[in-house]
Amino acid sequence: MTTSDDIGPDPSLLLVDDDQAFVTRLAKAMEKRGFAPVTAESVAEGSRIARETPPAYAVVDLRLEDGNGLDVVEILREARADARIVVLTGYGAIATAVAAVKLGATDYLSKPADANTIAAALLAQGDAMPPPPENPMSADRVRWEHIQRVYEMCDRNVSETARRLNMHRRTLQRILAKRSPK
Structure with a gap:
């Protein structure tokens, strides 16, 4: 502290x-x-x-x-x-x-x-690297956050988001319907 x-x-x-x-x-x-x-x-x-x-x-x-x-x-x-x-x-x-x-x-x-x-x-002083985070986001959470960010950037348009993420629209809809991973 x-x-x-x-x-x-x-x-x-x-x-x-x-x-x-x-x-x-x-x-x-x-x-x-x-x-x-x-x-x-x-x-x-x-x-x-x-x-x-x-x-x-x-x-x-x-x-x-x-x-x-x-x-x-x-x-x-x-x-x-x-x-x-x-x-x-x-x-x-x-x-x-x-x-x-x-x-x-x-x-x-x-x-x-x-x-x-x-x-x-x-x-932090000088070029000292900060310690790694104690509770980093999981890879699933990072992926989910990225999808959410692109979805918001596309004004919540599922088809446009799916196109930009190069994924099937139905797959994206299933991901968006789920809760965020831990």
């Missing part, structure tokens, strides 16, 4: 996520770990906070209702070069991870990520 000694003299933390329940829980958890969190639920609000009072740490969701979280990362990096920024997303892809790091993100984590993992990423 992190302590305030690990955090340093400035514990300011900006949390930007449009999932109000998640950002509230994360703020409470990070406060218990010694951070001083401020939350925002949009690119506009996160950008305003980043300009006015740039925090030492930030956790930014990639996809927000009013735009891309990378815009907040870019503004924060310009406002405070030493900020440690972690980008969170439920839609992990190599291209977005590369873009996040190029814009100045310190790390890139896939959701669901717990407070311990996020704190470890924020406080």
Whole structure:
């Protein structure tokens, strides 16, 4: 568990996520770990906070209702070069991870990520590799999440999703009808 000694003299933390329940829980958890969190639920609000009072740490969701979280990362990096920024997303892809790091993100984590993992990423020093996750997603869960993401990108059109995933439409319908694997 992190302590305030690990955090340093400035514990300011900006949390930007449009999932109000998640950002509230994360703020409470990070406060218990010694951070001083401020939350925002949009690119506009996160950008305003980043300009006015740039925090030492930030956790930014990639996809927000009013735009891309990378815009907040870019503004924060310009406002405070030493900020440690972690980008969170439920839609992990190599291209977005590369873009996040190029814009100045310190790390890139896939959701669901717990407070311990996020704190470890924020406080990681140098090029130290983070430890592997204690409870990684199963291969079935990763596959299911990918199918769900493509399904949403296709506006929940089963035929178009099946075409893009190169699978039979009925097979896709059976997968979509089941609960998500653990």
